[in-house]
Amino acid sequence: MDQIIRFYKENKVYFAWTIRVIVSVLFLFSAYSKLYPSADLGLGTMEVKQLYALGFSRDVAPYFSRLLVAAEFALGIGILQPHFLKRIVVPATILLLVVFCVHLTYSIANDVGGNCGCFGELIKMTPLEALIKNIITIGLLVWLMRMLPKDKPPHNFPFLALIYALCALALFMISPIQKKSAPTGDENITVGEVVIIEDEPIVDTIPNEIPLDTNTTVNVDNPDTNTTDKDPEEVIEKPKDTAPKKVTSEFSKHVPASIKLDEGKKILCLFAPTCEHCMETAKTLTEMRKKDPNFPKIFIIFMDEGPEEIPNFFDYAGAKYSYKVEDIVSFWEIIGMSKDTPGVVYLWNGNVRYFSDGIDANAFSEGALRKELDKKK
Structure with a gap:
């Protein structure tokens, strides 16, 4: 000792x-x-x-x-x-x-x-x-x-x-401090770089008018009296609209108004340009979109941590999508303080039906998203 x-x-x-x-x-x-x-x-x-x-x-x-x-x-x-x-x-x-x-x-x-x-x-x-x-x-x-x-x-x-x-x-x-105005009101906030790519036509899966089978009677002597009689047995009822009630989502104010995020089915992605998991998720979404002509329109909000890498991001994803670049603090405020990238949000009439984030328990799943997309209501 x-x-x-x-x-x-x-x-x-x-x-x-x-x-x-x-x-x-x-x-x-x-x-x-x-x-x-x-x-x-x-x-x-x-x-x-x-x-x-x-x-x-x-x-x-x-x-x-x-x-x-x-x-x-x-x-x-x-x-x-x-x-x-x-x-x-x-x-x-x-x-x-x-x-x-x-x-x-x-x-x-x-x-x-x-x-x-x-x-x-x-x-x-x-x-x-x-x-x-x-x-x-x-x-x-x-x-x-x-x-x-x-x-x-x-x-x-x-x-x-x-x-x-x-x-x-x-x-x-x-790391200089940049003054940023806090979001106010319900107006669309588009401070960052915005690029709209019109390569995703929106397909209306519910026609406004349904053609009907008809029997037409023609009066040769008096054409003005020609009549068209609908066959009641062949009348096709217009499908009932099962879409959820339209609401204003918390994300809509961060997306350009032309995207119409709260109308119909849309997918909002929250990615970082240099994030490998984000790139893989974007690639999976592109493959899903190629298989399904009615796949919802995709819009991406990128974190401003490497905007020069966005072209490479799209090259890897296999397609270009409309996007917006948000500063880092605003990006985290949009996705949520407890969330992480990659974030994928599926909205139907503004209602959030699917929200995945990070790479752990709540990570993006193609099967889970497909299941939500296939639901009729």
Whole structure:
């Protein structure tokens, strides 16, 4: 036992540096993961799926997300430098982790599952997994506090402040905040790029008029008295309209009015141009459309995370469809904060009959969509 204690005291400085490096890597990786695969996409996803749920407004969330990620970068760098290490840096790191733990505990208590967002979309963790990780990290930092000697002058607080200022400035430079007006009213909102492709004629499967078999009597002497007698036994009744009552869907205001999303059967897709699962889903829909001449008209809302890849997206899908590009935050607001790409919505007269999202339990299924399309009412 004495040997262990002596070994610990002799190598205390190495233990301290090991913890500092581990915590630094953890914070730097956490900050980087929130910018994956791009800063705009990572921060936008964090704002909608994490900060909105905490009550942050649309105006405040973009600033807070960048300042928070900047703090993670700054703490990851700051824990490796000597200035105010024991008095400011380590306590600030512990405080941030405690705040995260409180939030995660609240999420667990309210049975909130899914990805907690600690490592963005790069490594998905449940709230419980993230809580355990944070508690272990806090334990390491408390141990570090006990090993560190008192801060010795000269202290350079401006240097410490400069680290955070530069991190924050870098975040705002690589992902500038763009002011966007919040949706109001029921008007159609078409702020993003819109491309309408008229290659999908709408086929009316219920004719307005049904031809009737008739017996015609012709009076040769007086043509004006010619009459047409309908054979009552051959009269074909007009099919009863079994379509659901027309309603205004929550998606209609985000789609150009010319698409008439709430009239008849339509399919709305919510895709990201570089998403492989979205491309596969689009390809499947194209194959279904080729087999069925009465397949509903398709409209796509793309996330603005790689619009230059849209032509390649359509090449893979095998067809071009009318589409609109929405900024990342607006896209998540449209599909839903708890949803994920690829999203496929089948609407009949504005009624949502099928809504798949993500790649897990509620993922797109050709069979499930076909079953809904075949229903008569």
